[in-house]
Amino acid sequence: MERNSSTGPAADPAPVGEADHVSKSFGETRALVDVSLEVRPGECHGLVGRNGAGKSTLVSLLTGLSRPDRGSIRLEGQPAPGLADRGAWLARAACVYQRSMVVPPLTVAENVFLNRPTGGNDTLVHWRAMRDRAHELMLDWGFDLDVDQEAGRLTVEQRQIVEIARALSIGARLLILDEPTAALEKAAVERLFEHVKRLRSGGVGVLYISHHLEEIYEICDRVTVLRDGELVLSGRVRDVPQANLVAAMVGTAPPKRATEIEAVEKTGAAGEKRLQVDHLNVLSRAGSVDGVSLVVRAGECVGLVGLDGSGSATVADAIVGLVKPRSGTVSINGAAPRPGKVDAAFRRGVGYVPQDRHARGFAPQLGVSENLTLTVFDRFARRFGIVSFGERDTIARGLVEKLQIVAQSLGQPVSSLSGGNQQKVVVGRALAPDPSVLVAVNPTVGVDVASKEALLDALGSARDQGVAILLVSDDFEDLRICTRLIVMVRGRIAVEFASPPWDRQRLISAVEGLEVAV
């Protein structure tokens, strides 16, 4: 993206947003340490960093949702208003979050002017003036949107426009876009970039947060990299080669695995095809999938790696039947279960470790034993479906031992277990029916180190016993049990990594959407 340097700052106007040596801690966690950053009018400033690098904390400081422990925030050259003065913040800085902040039942115009006077009168809503002004605003900024439409019917892209228009109409000069393209299709991304360029030339300063580094190169003037709460790199985009950017994000890895991810060396050919996915197309809010094909054989553990919204989790959902694909097939052990039917997939021998254990993983008030055996009721149910508790507990005891679940008793409610043990119950439940295919989504998320080891060991031994495992994860620690990696970017398979060890940096580059040669 070339930028005409003659439009650069003439009299060096005050930055629209500025963080001056800010630090912020939450308890023991140091979320930000002495970070300085400024967004000038007419500039698009990229902010990148891996999850947990401190991007969200910086955004919350810049939008007045929290206050820095040390350092200061300035907006348009003025000291930041107090936290209680929401109106003053909204008039200077706005953030378009990934989570939509539009009100579905209201019209576009109403959403733009939410809680603001529209006519001469402060308490009454002047409908015509509001519509006219919203329409004018859309024309001014080149947004093509009917202001009388109900916001609930808008696409993700259109909702973003509503939020951008709202921010602009309040007068915000600092606009923060938090991963705006995560849920957008290619054409919509192009249109968004057009809008950003227009905003820039209108004197708005944009802070652009994205995991997709190629976007930073396309749209941003400068880029700042955060890692573990610290600013590690800041400079003009054209002066920062991609390799440096990636290196700054990754940092120096722990000495033991300096550049490589150790994983099992799988010797000998893998077994027969257990899971086959052909040209899968899924439309999903959580990340669409576009023409994905893959095969997992017995005894293999294939790592499906991708960012949030890359579609990797959606592939898993489609395999187990939680979402119905638009087209394409999933076959398990040579036969295709009815698409979109979870019980059909399970009957074909699929085990499933869901992404969100609280939502789908277990029934919190039920006991350990009951949760572990939810998937195998029919095995110990006797005549007329009457459950034999003795047999149930025998099965459960085996799983408790295998996964080293720490619980006071088999009847202890799962809700009262630690996160690590809860997750072990979820994995145990998936392993209980001796699945031939296991689909696991982020199986070690949010658990302690010891539990993580236990979980990975259990999955590893299942793999060695011939289970075909598809491991969807963005945690590189998980990948040590994998025999092969597939990287997904924007719903497509970007690249495959055959056998370990894998180069950490190349893997990250691939995941972040940069071209890599394999």
Add this chain to the structure above:
Amino acid sequence: MLALNFFRELTLVPVIIVLMIAGAIVNPVFFTSSNLINVAEGGSALGMVVVAETLILLTGKFDISLQGTFGLAALLGAWLIAPKASSGLGAELSPWLGLVIVLLVGLVVGTFNGFLVIKANFNAFIFTLAMSILLTGLQLGWLGGQTVYALPEVFIYIGAESWFGVPVSVWITVVTFAAAALFLRYHRVGRAMYAIGGNLEAARAAGIQVDRIRIGVFMVASILAAVGGLMQAGRVTAVTAGQGSNLIFGVFAAAVIGGVSLDGGRGRMVGALTGVILLSLVTNILTLSSISSTWIDAVDGAIILIALGLAKLIGTERA
């Protein structure tokens, strides 16, 4: 688009027309002005509570205890001013004071509900259900099941008198519906209520004082329910120990078949009004018909189900 929105709220109109034709067939008395006024009068007290419940539903909460307020507020007012001979306290306070008491009970109950549901974050369903049982129980226990009667004229005025041949209660209900509709459409707080029910976090982020507005809505709603109770008392010139019992089911039915979403943020007063009209017509026609009174509840329920189905087909109902 706007016109389309408007018509979406009027999906019940064809049903109402069909019902009116059915009414005329069932009994020629139906189309007399006195009967139609009767329908309106019968729906007016219900209508007040429907306005109240709709306001709360729009902000994404609900209040079951409106029926308790409907009974208890009128009862306390009546008890304080009625003579001992007609189950009153015997103090025979000024009837004007009685009216103030009625409104005050509404205000107190609404404030209590609002604070505990919004600020203390009690579940609205179970909390207001318990409140409803409590208020109805108080109403019954207070008088040991007696009826307070012989109420002064001022107290029963809005339920018993007419202006230009139309009962005062009907005037008040119609004006309340209109005022609420205009408020919701043209007042900032009215629009804020839709924003709160539609996306609470977005409303908060836009600087709307979501808690204050929601508590205020609870207060206003309970006062409206108390006025509804007063209408009912005036109409029968007495307050029974059972006034308000089971009223809330009709209230929810009217609001929901009128297109008000139980999830909040969606629905209009026009729709709720058509719901009230429909339910009042059904009650009236069933009374006029020769259906045995023991069957009326069953038929009533069936008709609400049919109306719900129709609303779903036409696409109003989203709850």
